[in-house]
Amino acid sequence: MFSDFVDELSKMLTRDQILTAKSELIPYESDGLTAFKALPRAVVLPEQQSEVVDIVQLCHRYSVPFVARGSGTSLSGGSLPNTDGIVIGLNRLNRILSLDIEQRIAVVESGVINKNVSDAARSYGLYYAPDPSSQGVCTIGGNVAFNSGGAHCLKYGMTSNHVMGIKAVLPDGNLVELGGSSLENVGPDLVGLFVGSEGLLGIALEITLRLLPIPEAYRTVLAAYPSMELAGDAVAAIVASGLLPGAMEIMDNLTVRAVEEFVNGGYPIDAGAVLIVELEGESSAVEEEFVNLQEIVSKSGAYNVRSARNEIERSLIWKGRKGAFGALGKISPAYIVQDGVVPRNQLGAALAEIDSLSQEYGVRVANVFHAGDGNLHPNVLFDNKEDGMLEKAEAVASEIVKMCVRRGGAITGEHGVGMEKRHLMTDMFSDQDINQMLKLTNEFDPKGIANAGKMFPVDRLPGI
Template sequence: MTDTTASPAVAHTPTIPAITPRIVAELRAMLGDDGVITEMAELRTYESDGLASYRATPGVVVLPTSTEQVRDVVRLCAREGIPFVPRGSGTGLSGGALPTPGCVLIALSRMRQILAVDLPNQRVIVQPGVINLHVTQRVAPAGYYSAPDPSSQQVCSIGGNIAENSGGAHCLKYGFTVNHVLGMRVVLANGEVADLGGFAVDLPGYDLPGIFVGSEGTLGIATEIILRIVRKPEAVVTALAAFPHTDAAGQAVSDIIAGGVLPAAIEIMDRLSIAAAEAAVHAGYPESAGAVLLVELDGVQPEVAEQSAQVEAFCRAAGATEWRLARTDEERALMWKGRKSAFAAAGRISPNYIVQDGVIPRTALSAVLREIEALGARYGLRVANVFHAGDGNLHPLVLYDERDEGAFERAEALAGEILRTCVASGGSITGEHGVGMDKRGYMPVMFSEADMATHQLLRCALDPERLANPEKVYPTPRLCGETPGVYRPHPLETAGIAERF
């Protein structure tokens, strides 16, 4: 959030060429009138993604429907030197789809065809605008589903999942998006179309899909994606355990996993998030509890039954005051609905809030939670906690009221402190929401100068002109070809083409 190190005006990119009528005419020729948005009021509805505290107006929004159209648009951007920013459903929480002012915003919300379903080989091929949940809905009747399930799965797009390497409650057992993308057709920043990975697993050569997934739109745009789908497990048990405090719930998580049980998902919500979720969706959580643990076990029937008994025993030993099993699919869905609505539901208990995303070692859970509580008290702000406890992915929600003088600044500072606490405990500044615009200032907290230079090498190799989502992920970005260290003018600066602010 707070870019404490960098100066606020980081207009590092060369002056952006204007979207002239000639360029608009070219775009219209490629996409049809219907696929190009130039009206100011309309452009402004694209000025934020799911992180509404940042906004910037794109120069033009285009709505392609095919790989070829994306390629043509990107080629035009490359030729004219105009930055482009891809956007899926616009639900990201790190400002990854925030327009670079004056850019070509490539909205992929019309590329929502499921192109092929290959059940015997457990693969589907989709366009990037396809909604995550729609993949599962499509293959569910045949007994399959798509495993990565971010809480926004009912609206977020597969393209966005690739950009952020999205996780979700079930990635503890099943892995993140990167573990489910086998291949992609991508439009690179120069407008070339390349196929990364493919239908088979573990292709020779570099793990290019691995590099592309999680690159937050800085390496190009995936336009056709080969996704793995998995068999629905024979048995699923979803249980809710109530604890007097998050400490006890955290202890139960450590005990369960140390005890050799690998749940499909294991989630903790604290008192404040329980209250928010209850207000929003009436999930039937015990409102007096200090923490709720949601556990899902899946597999073959006898295994699940045995594990369920084990987990119950661990929970009770850790001090669970209630243990409840979902008896029907509806009850299961309702238990999850409360958890998955938690972020948006925070609006029910606070006028404003910052959703934070950090990772810690599972074993540090209790200590970090106590630290967060102490920080909250010091800043005079409430912090609600929801987290994927199994892999230590915390989502503290810093609650504030922007009408209070200085509240936002304090909330931002607190959110930053929480991240530093995560890193200090041996964790990371983001689990699944990405770095985007929001956390680029924290990259140096995690990475050394040499680490960062390696990232830059890769980026510059694929996008030497820095046109693909240029402002994101890295803090004090350099023009490609510039080496770290003592300031030396870049050739473009000396030539008067680019300017450094």
């Protein structure tokens, strides 16, 4: 049966577009969440949108599960393959189809790398705002599937707030066009539903993005605090003052030390916590806000405050922050990144609870997070070669997420549910809520072949 399927694939694709040898499949067995591994039966690499449609139609006909994959940077196991299915790698669908500078729109294929959109628009004074830490490699299609965030979504919103139109192939092979090019819409927000649907409703082929004028000025401040609590209080004070920074990020001591070793950016390695605040926008407004910000920070208990004097210093600060996950990889053989969200006034208490969980389980946790919107990123560090450590780390990670929900928050702020948090959905949603999600999935994918196994708890999974 599967060989018939592969035979048909061979008729529509060239040999180098179909990988079936184990050695070729291994690079696809995991994504950014390396704790999970599964070898697909084949990987296909379409180069045209029409090929993706043909492949999905074939999968539908043969009831073969498929997982769409961009660069595989998902931190929730969102592109983990099915062992009885195929992976559709979309990296070759990497054309920027149009750049309408006058109307500030880019139309891109789903395999286009996030940062390439901004690079293409930069000389026209425009950029694409969502900036996940992996923006140098992750694809727009993946960003759409998981409604990716980034440090600057505090002011500008997530991927969903920047997508106006989507052309997609549904799990039954139908081709649809949702939304359009306008910032405005009438009728149900179908684009809003598709973004963040984790590949369960189909594969985006072409995406219409909104571009923004590059901010004229930045003021990036790095403040060192003796404790996480003081840094958290500073964030609350900044939010309460009415300032709307582009980004507000906190890193704890463990992370700062790892980052400094990695980037050599002059990060204060003795700090209990480092807070990064970036103001951005029009020069005169930013300067005025900067005066207010300095006043708040000076009263917030920071023992060392510095502002980036130029673009090089600013880049260095961000290189450290965005390289944090990579840096942690150097101090621990493996780690699980969580991304629960808590109301901002719960930050201090949530961090204290993470600390006690870390001590209770004897597992190190490094915190780096989007403080401005309460989106935690506790990195649970462990040695995957040591027996039982993965289970221990998973237990701590789950406890942290449950704690976020208990405090009135959410299980994931920007990484998605994927494989990793599917068992936690029932902590956040009622049976009725999940039933409604399942009814929708079933309507779009009655055979349960599109990114099967993700988002829903195992006992609620729609099966083939």
